[in-house]
Amino acid sequence: MTQSDYSPTAIQEEAVVIDQQPVAHLTYRLRLEAPRMAGKARCGQFLMLQVRDGLEPLLRRPLSFHRILPEEGAVELLYRVMGRGTWLLSRTAPGMRLSLLGPLGNGFILPQDLGRPVAVVAGGIGIAPLMELLARLDTQRRERGLSGRTAHLFYGARTAAELLPDEAFSGLDIALHRSTDDGTAGFSGRVTQLLKETAEALSLPFQELFACGPLAMQYHVAQWAAAQGISAQLSLESLMACGLGACLGCALPAPSPHEPGADHYAHVCKDGPIFKGDAILWHKIRQPHMPHPTFLYS
Amino acid sequence: MAQDPATSHAAPDLSVQLGPLRLKNPVLTASGTFGYGREYADFVDPGRLGAVVVKGISLLPRAGNPPPRLVETPAGLINAIGLENVGVEAFLRDKLPYLRKRQATVIVNIFGNTIEEYEALAARLDGAEGVSAIEINISCPNVKQGGMVFGTDPDMAARVVEAARRATHLPLITKLTPNVTRMADIARAAVDAGSDILSCINTVAAMAVDAFSRRPKLANVVGGLSGPAIKPIALRCTYEVAQAVSCPVIGIGGIVEATDALEFLLVGARAVQVGTATFIRPRAVQEIIDGIERFLRVEGIERVEDYIGTLDTKCLFPFAEAACEVVAEEMAQ
Numbered sequence: 001m002t003q004s005d006y007s008p009t010a011i012q013e014e015a016v017v018i019d020q021q022p023v024a025h026l027t028y029r030l031r032l033e034a035p036r037m038a039g040k041a042r043c044g045q046f047l048m049l050q051v052r053d054g055l056e057p058l059l060r061r062p063l064s065f066h067r068i069l070p071e072e073g074a075v076e077l078l079y080r081v082m083g084r085g086t087w088l089l090s091r092t093a094p095g096m097r098l099s100l101l102g103p104l105g106n107g108f109i110l111p112q113d114l115g116r117p118v119a120v121v122a123g124g125i126g127i128a129p130l131m132e133l134l135a136r137l138d139t140q141r142r143e144r145g146l147s148g149r150t151a152h153l154f155y156g157a158r159t160a161a162e163l164l165p166d167e168a169f170s171g172l173d174i175a176l177h178r179s180t181d182d183g184t185a186g187f188s189g190r191v192t193q194l195l196k197e198t199a200e201a202l203s204l205p206f207q208e209l210f211a212c213g214p215l216a217m218q219y220h221v222a223q224w225a226a227a228q229g230i231s232a233q234l235s236l237e238s239l240m241a242c243g244l245g246a247c248l249g250c251a252l253p254a255p256s257p258h259e260p261g262a263d264h265y266a267h268v269c270k271d272g273p274i275f276k277g278d279a280i281l282w283h284k285i286r287q288p289h290m291p292h293p294t295f296l297y298s
Numbered sequence: 299m300a301q302d303p304a305t306s307h308a309a310p311d312l313s314v315q316l317g318p319l320r321l322k323n324p325v326l327t328a329s330g331t332f333g334y335g336r337e338y339a340d341f342v343d344p345g346r347l348g349a350v351v352v353k354g355i356s357l358l359p360r361a362g363n364p365p366p367r368l369v370e371t372p373a374g375l376i377n378a379i380g381l382e383n384v385g386v387e388a389f390l391r392d393k394l395p396y397l398r399k400r401q402a403t404v405i406v407n408i409f410g411n412t413i414e415e416y417e418a419l420a421a422r423l424d425g426a427e428g429v430s431a432i433e434i435n436i437s438c439p440n441v442k443q444g445g446m447v448f449g450t451d452p453d454m455a456a457r458v459v460e461a462a463r464r465a466t467h468l469p470l471i472t473k474l475t476p477n478v479t480r481m482a483d484i485a486r487a488a489v490d491a492g493s494d495i496l497s498c499i500n501t502v503a504a505m506a507v508d509a510f511s512r513r514p515k516l517a518n519v520v521g522g523l524s525g526p527a528i529k530p531i532a533l534r535c536t537y538e539v540a541q542a543v544s545c546p547v548i549g550i551g552g553i554v555e556a557t558d559a560l561e562f563l564l565v566g567a568r569a570v571q572v573g574t575a576t577f578i579r580p581r582a583v584q585e586i587i588d589g590i591e592r593f594l595r596v597e598g599i600e601r602v603e604d605y606i607g608t609l610d611t612k613c614l615f616p617f618a619e620a621a622c623e624v625v626a627e628e629m630a631q
Contacts, residue, residue, distance in 0.1 A: 009340060010340045010341075011340070012341070012579075012580065012581070050578065055373040055525075055526045055554065056372060056373050057370060058370055058373055058374060058375060058525055058526070058574070058578065059370050059375065059577060059578060060577075060578060101580065238365070239366060239367075239368045239369070239370075240368070241368055241375060241377075241574075241577040242331075242337075242576070242577040242580075244333075244337045244338065244580065245333060245337045246331060246332055246333035246337040246338065246353075246576070246577070247330070247331065247368070247377070247379070247577055248330075248353075248362060248367070248379050248382045249365075249367045249368035249377060249379065250365070250367075250368075251362060251363075251364070251365045251367055251382070252365060253364065253365075262361070263361035264361055265361060265362060265364075265365070265382065284364070285365075286364055286365070286517055
């Protein structure tokens with residue numbers, strides 16, 4: 001293998017923690033100095049992060065890029081403490097080193113026509129990969145001198161404390177619609193309901209929809225988008241061991257390209273993490289209930 | 299000025315002979331952890347590895363088990379992938395050319411639901427250019443038919459190996475399961491039936507459940523444990539199998555660094571496979587090869603084969619023995 005004919009798509013990089021801040025309930029924003037990763041990553045891709053050296057916890061954690069800042073040689077990750085790995089990560093201090101593997105996966109395809117409205121739907125920590133998307137859409141519109149807001153962010157969580165503060169979106173020229181399941185902030189109810197009602201009330205002709213959040217939310221969003229004839233790009237997640245397509249652990253039921261009706265699995269790391277709404281056989285997913293043992297970590 | 303011990307000796311010979319199979323070094327990838335090689339093209343030149351053992355191949359493509367297929371445990375990983383693979387024809391057509399182009403030594407891990415399927419697979423691979431050996435998987439804990447059923451019974455294991463032996467001249471490696479009472483019985487049966495080499499261990503049958511949801515963490519309910527958690531078990535199994543048979547043994551289980559690999563060589567393995575570690579460090583296999591080379595230089599060992607099986611079990615407590623000698627001398631005075 002010579003250097004000249006070989007250009008790796010994924011790299012391993014030792015990142016330095018620049019800053020880590022709690023930004024919502026059990027939610028942290030981690031800023032890393034990782035110039036090579038920042039130079040290669042695309043919006044919607046992810047990386048595999050080792051939360052600390054050693055054999056425990058054993059595996060890297062897949063995390064999406066929250067912000068990609070090549071000029072500053074930095075990337076930002078947003079995560080919620082869900083278990084031991086993310087809890088350990090929340091204890092990481094500036095100056096510490098973390099091993100990154102990435103960028104991985106396919107990434108979002110940004111819409112060509114920036115004049116038409118775009119729906120961005122985030123559920124809870126699902127805001128993580130969508131922030132970079134919103135920033136890209138915003139930058140592209142500015143570069144082309146377009147005026148008027150076309151990006152609509154529908155951002156829901158269970159309760160107000162789990163939402164990022166409004167300041168997180170202050171630099172973006174977007175229409176922000178918030179919801180909470182318990183009514184402590186914004187619309188009272190599910191974000192999917194808010195999406196439907198707002199789209200109807202404002203008769204917004206969405207051309208493209210982007211979403212990330214709990215599986216049930218993504219399913220409802222995909223169904224709604226399909227009924228409206230809107231193309232949907234969903235950022236899905238899975239437990240992963242390698243992130244490179246070798247372990248085959250991150251399988252999701254998908255339509256078989258060869259035999260209709262036959263069992264077939266897509267892999268979140270290679271075929272995703274961004275999937276079209278109809279690329280997943282939702283009714284075949286048997287996801288276990290993801291517990292939120294927050295009392296263990298708060 | 300003192301010379302760096304790592305450069306004070308000539309480059310050691312890392313090559314090993316495993317029965318009919320000669321390998322450029324003793325470190326191989328473990329089946330199911332390196333895909334078909336290309337998955338790690340960004341990190342590893344497969345041509346520099348001892349061999350690439352590819353993901354288990356069946357006659358026809360297999361979709362594998364429903365998710366969730368993985369769960370992380372302390373220093374370990376339980377998987378129940380269910381042998382998802384592209385099937386032997388797609389492997390030969392789409393996957394093997396990359397490994398051949400990279401001049402990798404390729405070992406094809408095969409899996410069948412029936413003895414006839416093992417035989418057909420061995421026959422199909424017999425004539426394939428670029429295949430150096432076959433590893434017979436009779437030890438997968440994650441499939442309902444075949445798999446571990448063959449590996450837990452000496453007679454069944456022998457019948458599978460005999461069938462493959464009839465169908466091919468390629469070197470045959472039989473991969474053993476630790477989920478039996480006496481591995482040595484299965485090992486001897488496989489060797490008597492014509493296996494040239496044994497590899498051990500496959501994953502340890504394991505389980506994880508969720509206290510909150512009260513559900514199993516794997517859709518398959520049970521799976522196979524790999525990673526550093528199983529290394530001591532794997533080392534004991536490799537030691538016992540190497541004692542029981544005269545054919546070469548490949549040690550597998552929880553190898554993360556070069557010293558882990560050396561420990562397996564010490565107890566009698568003539569080569570090792572590295573699996574789960576690759577998921578965390580994509581270059582793990584190459585790093586372990588480099589680490590072994592450095593170890594041999596520092597120790598002044600010319601050939602890795604000189605180190606294999608040199609475990610000293612006669613004098614377990616050299617300090618105590620030396621101390622006793624001193625006391626005995628003093629008493630005699």
